[in-house]
Amino acid sequence: MDTNENMEEAIEVLQQLGLKEYEARCFVGLSRLHSGTAKKLSEMTEVPRTRVYDAVRVLESQGLVEVQHSSPQEFRAVSLEEATETLRDQYEARVERLENTLGSVDIVDEGDDTPIQQVWALSGQSGIENRTDQLIEEATDEVVLVIGDESLLTEDLVDSLNEVVSNGVTLIIGALTESLEDQIQTKVPDATTFITGLEWLRSENATEDETAIGRLLLIDRSTILVSSITPGSKEEQAIFGEGFGNGLVVLARRLMAQGLVPAHDPGQ
């Protein structure tokens, strides 16, 4: 509906995808025209006319616009489908190149000692999600998962859960709301589900500013990942610990025993 706002957002996204501001503006401008000249484009996008030429040339070299070498020359954008497909191809090629090159560098590993307590921090939605999935897939006995927000129940996560449950791993999944619990039960039928309030969290720091819980993951009672989502920036942050003796892990086991997971008997 709001064309103007969408244009601004499209320009922003294109810049995140690697285009310069002028290039992004020109591409969005051309997307609204069947074809246009430098002058028209300049008026419509507020890119200086004399710079339209550079910008379009770059876009052309990336396969995003076509140029008609007449006078005045005309430009037009490729279809949205072609554009997105091209962008995907380019990025995929780069990621594959990264896999090849980084995959074949030798690890020097100056044997950094410290086999001790380690608690690692990582942040970023997708990074944490991947780590979550991977940890689940590596489980051999038990997975305890508490999901704090509906949006975190992604397709990949469901796949990982169903894969691991078919290997005989016990799955215990907690949700914050009934509707979320229902969703989980239909998508992961073999899991034991329950509902947890966050009282155990809130009671600790009632005065702090509200940081919502994201995920809580305990693998085989020896690896833990806890994430929170800051309300403002929507950024997700996680901490992550390994090892049965790890302080964080011990804490988590304690927590569980005290009723985070209601009526669940520790097998050992």
Add this chain to the structure above:
Amino acid sequence: MDTNENMEEAIEVLQQLGLKEYEARCFVGLSRLHSGTAKKLSEMTEVPRTRVYDAVRVLESQGLVEVQHSSPQEFRAVSLEEATETLRDQYEARVERLENTLGSVDIVDEGDDTPIQQVWALSGQSGIENRTDQLIEEATDEVVLVIGDESLLTEDLVDSLNEVVSNGVTLIIGALTESLEDQIQTKVPDATTFITGLEWLRSENATEDETAIGRLLLIDRSTILVSSITPGSKEEQAIFGEGFGNGLVVLARRLMAQGLVPAHDPGQ
């Protein structure tokens, strides 16, 4: 094998993927270590020690490294699989956002007249490839395709060809070498294939520097795309014309009649 060279390339690719130089160097450095401190990283990557902290912080926020908040703090990179998956996710999210926003901007289309002869130029490997595939899929009667290099016979292209041939479109595909012709026949069994030398091209400009022919595509005798690959830069460039009366298209039909496609009788 050549770890050093691969590292340099990995750093380059990471920068293309949006990281800054220091960030890229640090990530590659950490990929060679199970874990490391700022000092060690600095020595190994030639990033100023005091800048390592910033770089790593950015990497952490992108989900590419983990940080242990001890003293001295330790950093470690996520696994290559996690890293590439995260990068893919991020990019895919952006492209989808682009589809949504750009898809819902209104087209103003100040009815740029010029219903006349139009010849458009576009360049870039993937862009041209997507255009090729799309044109093929839109064909209703006949597709004539000449492939100049083995690498251009991609999976997507083969899919498009097989899809369109199942709709009753005549497929005529030319190759430069016998081995390429064989490949085509096995991958696209329903196509009529032949071998073309480039005499018709070479005879025209024997003195010019060698620009290799990439593709030649004629759709329903009314749309043409010709691409060339400059030997040095490996960049592909194409021109593209539509309309039965288009000069370029007429030229192409002429060319065909004169024997580019041997013994093929124009149906009309």
Add this chain to the structure above:
DNA sequence: TGAGAAGTCACCCGATTAATCACAAAAAGG
């Protein structure tokens, strides 16, 4: 042929980023 439009260049300036330095806080080690 003359006026205006189209296209190319070269330049400026502000923002970002690479690179260095100064300094406080924190281990380490006698």
Add this chain to the structure above:
DNA sequence: CCTTTTTGTGATTAATCGGGTGACTTCTCA
């Protein structure tokens, strides 16, 4: 307990890049 080294933060400088503007040549068309 004090000294020395290491670690981390912040400010500062230098160089690069990208946005922004204008001069100038070429082309089109009346």
